Amino acid sequence: MKGRPILGIISGFMFGLFLGPTLFMWGVIPLHSELMWILPLLGIVLGLVMAWWAPFGRKTSTASAEAMSGQSTPADNDQADNA
Amino acid sequence: MFRRKRLAAFGVLGGTVTLMVASLAAPASAEVIQSGCSGSATFSNGVTVTESTPLSEVFEVPDKDDNVMYTGMINLPPADEPEPFSGDVSVRLPLGQSWVAANWPVPPGETESVSDSGTYSYEVPGFVPRGTGGLEVTAFHQQRGVTCEVAVSLALAGSPGPAALVGTAGTIVFGLGVGAAGSRRRFT
Numbered sequence: 001m002k003g004r005p006i007l008g009i010i011s012g013f014m015f016g017l018f019l020g021p022t023l024f025m026w027g028v029i030p031l032h033s034e035l036m037w038i039l040p041l042l043g044i045v046l047g048l049v050m051a052w053w054a055p056f057g058r059k060t061s062t063a064s065a066e067a068m069s070g071q072s073t074p075a076d077n078d079q080a081d082n083a
Numbered sequence: 084m085f086r087r088k089r090l091a092a093f094g095v096l097g098g099t100v101t102l103m104v105a106s107l108a109a110p111a112s113a114e115v116i117q118s119g120c121s122g123s124a125t126f127s128n129g130v131t132v133t134e135s136t137p138l139s140e141v142f143e144v145p146d147k148d149d150n151v152m153y154t155g156m157i158n159l160p161p162a163d164e165p166e167p168f169s170g171d172v173s174v175r176l177p178l179g180q181s182w183v184a185a186n187w188p189v190p191p192g193e194t195e196s197v198s199d200s201g202t203y204s205y206e207v208p209g210f211v212p213r214g215t216g217g218l219e220v221t222a223f224h225q226q227r228g229v230t231c232e233v234a235v236s237l238a239l240a241g242s243p244g245p246a247a248l249v250g251t252a253g254t255i256v257f258g259l260g261v262g263a264a265g266s267r268r269r270f271t
Contacts, residue, residue: 002267002268003264003265003266003267003268004263004264004266004268005264007260007263007264008261008264008265010260011257011258011259011260011261011263011264012257012260012261012264014253014257014260015254015257015258015260015261017257018250018253018254018257019254021250022247022250022251022253022254023216024215024216025212025214025215025216025243025246025247025250026215026216026243026247026251027214027215027216027238027243028216029216030141030216030217030218030219030236031174031175031176031177031215031216031217031218031219032175032176032177032219033177033216034177036177036178037177037178043257043261046261047260047261047264050261050262050264050265051264051265053265054265054266054267054268055265056262056263056265056266056267057266057267058267
């Protein structure tokens, strides 16, 4: 998983937990709506999907970071010493 | 490429919330759950609900203390001698729970009559949010083997106040947390 699954689970649960009563208080859903307990579960799924997908931030890895920075690797240094 | 992915992510988040809200329309259902009675309740703001009031209609009732004029009759011939009866008015909550606002008979007893009318006073605690979505209020009565259950949708007049703002703020904060869960971890 490329993102942050723990953050996704906690934030998703809390997001759904707040969203249900908020929709009720703004008059969007009735109090007995099943969404009151479905939304926190959907929030957990949403958080996990976001963590799995990880659409934000740059793709970083050691190799690509070195290639982008133009720095030599230890292997390159050894080859230079041998020459 | 990244911009397209971010836009898609926001699209998924927005689409999920839109779907959640769009799926909220409650299915039309009968207001008389179990027949065998008739009744009405009139609030001080002129709102009157009866057993034939559609459940899909939400009526605003006074948010402060109010006196409700009510009538109720169960479709039975008058009894010759006192018989047991019971009933209540409850508010439907999530997960199949309910909160009983009033019940009868108080004190316990028996009756010969099959109808009643009068005035009922209610008080709404200050912490209950106003101007919200519908509260499904169910009236239930049982007597001589006949059961009657009628439901109406009511909402307290007024604006939701700080509770709704706190809820909105929490939703936004944790929504951002969900977005942050979608940011890539840095590997070293």
